[in-house]
Amino acid sequence: MTTHVLAIAGGVGGAKLALGLTRVLAPDQLTIAVNTGDDETFHGLHVSPDLDTVMYTLAGMSNPETGWGIAGETFRALGALQRLGANTWFRLGDLDLATHIRRTQLLRDGLTLSQATRELTSALGIRHPIVPMSDDVLRTVAVTDDGELAFQEYFVHRHCEPRIAGIRFEGAATARPSPGLWAALASATAIVYCPSNPLVSIGPVLALAGVRDAIAAFAGPKIAVSPIVGGQAVKGPAAKMMAELGEEVSCVGVARRYAGVCDAIFIDTVDAANAGAIEGMGMRAYVTDTVMHTDDDKEALARQIVGIVEAWDE
Ligand code: FO1
Numbered sequence: 151m152t153t154h155v156l157a158i159a160g161g162v163g164g165a166k167l168a169l170g171l172t173r174v175l176a177p178d179q180l181t182i183a184v185n186t187g188d189d190e191t192f193h194g195l196h197v198s199p200d201l202d203t204v205m206y207t208l209a210g211m212s213n214p215e216t217g218w219g220i221a222g223e224t225f226r227a228l229g230a231l232q233r234l235g236a237n238t239w240f241r242l243g244d245l246d247l248a249t250h251i252r253r254t255q256l257l258r259d260g261l262t263l264s265q266a267t268r269e270l271t272s273a274l275g276i277r278h279p280i281v282p283m284s285d286d287v288l289r290t291v292a293v294t295d296d297g298e299l300a301f302q303e304y305f306v307h308r309h310c311e312p313r314i315a316g317i318r319f320e321g322a323a324t325a326r327p328s329p330g331l332w333a334a335l336a337s338a339t340a341i342v343y344c345p346s347n348p349l350v351s352i353g354p355v356l357a358l359a360g361v362r363d364a365i366a367a368f369a370g371p372k373i374a375v376s377p378i379v380g381g382q383a384v385k386g387p388a389a390k391m392m393a394e395l396g397e398e399v400s401c402v403g404v405a406r407r408y409a410g411v412c413d414a415i416f417i418d419t420v421d422a423a424n425a426g427a428i429e430g431m432g433m434r435a436y437v438t439d440t441v442m443h444t445d446d447d448k449e450a451l452a453r454q455i456v457g458i459v460e461a462w463d464e
Pocket of ligand 1: 160161162188198199200202203218219239240241242243246302305306
């Protein structure tokens with residue numbers, strides 16, 4: 151059987167492994183399904199931060215310092231918007247704005263988010279399919295000690311400072327998986343959870359109608375890469391959020407999160423001592439260098455994962 155990996159990704163960490171997978175697998179062997187729970191409207195424009203992070207990374211345009219946004223970006227339009235009285239805490243660059251203008255126009259013309267994403271990715275010369283997790287609206291809401299906050303309000307405006315008491319996925323009762331995600335769930339030979347935040351990047355995908363059940367019933371290997379290394383998040387607030395929710399901040403805590411929808415987890419060499427605890431939960435643990443600094447690191451990790459997928463026997 152030809153390998154076909156469904157990679158489920160959030161923003162920066164997810165984009166790194168997604169890039170690695172594109173170097174190992176042909177376009178018809180990979181579907182990258184991306185979280186849209188972070189999507190937000192700014193200045194009347196539909197912004198899909200995680201889709202854009204994956205898209206810019208695969209197009210070789212991403213900002214290497216932040217991981218999100220475009221390399222060499224300028225913020226003159228944002229400065230002008232601020233002068234005109236707009237809220238500008240969400241830093242949309244001049245080049246990035248073109249993406250949001252084009253996406254918003256396509257959506258207004260009646261395209262779905264999947265169709266708009268295909269237009270954008272093909273215009274940027276990306277050959278591997280990037281699909282939004284859903285064409286419907288599902289929005290991540292942080293339930294905090296300072297009230298309920300829309301995800302970008304919590305993450306960017308409030309710097310994840312309010313203490314989190316829970317996470318809600320508004321619209322999850324009715325939001326359906328996109329056609330691309332649903333087709334990949336039926337045709338893929340393996341599922342890979344990229345090293346994205348399990349709570350707010352992968353969580354929204356699992357919350358979509360029918361997805362958790364479809365993954366639980368999925369016949370092929372389901373493999374996660376832990377975004378928690380040495381008790382800390384490689385990037386972002388995953389560790390702080392897990393701690394505030396009373397979860398163990400380690401790759402074991404990540405494995406616990408994925409219980410029922412995951413067969414194996416890649417953990418970092420610094421966490422080798424945790425392999426036994428993960429195997430005790432009925433999952434395989436693979437110990438390797440998981441922190442991706444260079445494009446070669448991304449490819450090397452992807453190659454190891456694909457190797458495990460191709461050798462998998464149940
Ligand atoms: N993250 C920030 O920390 N500050 C920002 O001002 C910001 C702007 C931004 C603009 C476009 C975009 O695609 C992403 C942007 N991000 C910003 C990243 C984004 O908020 C998060 O990384 C994701 O939503 C979480 O994966």
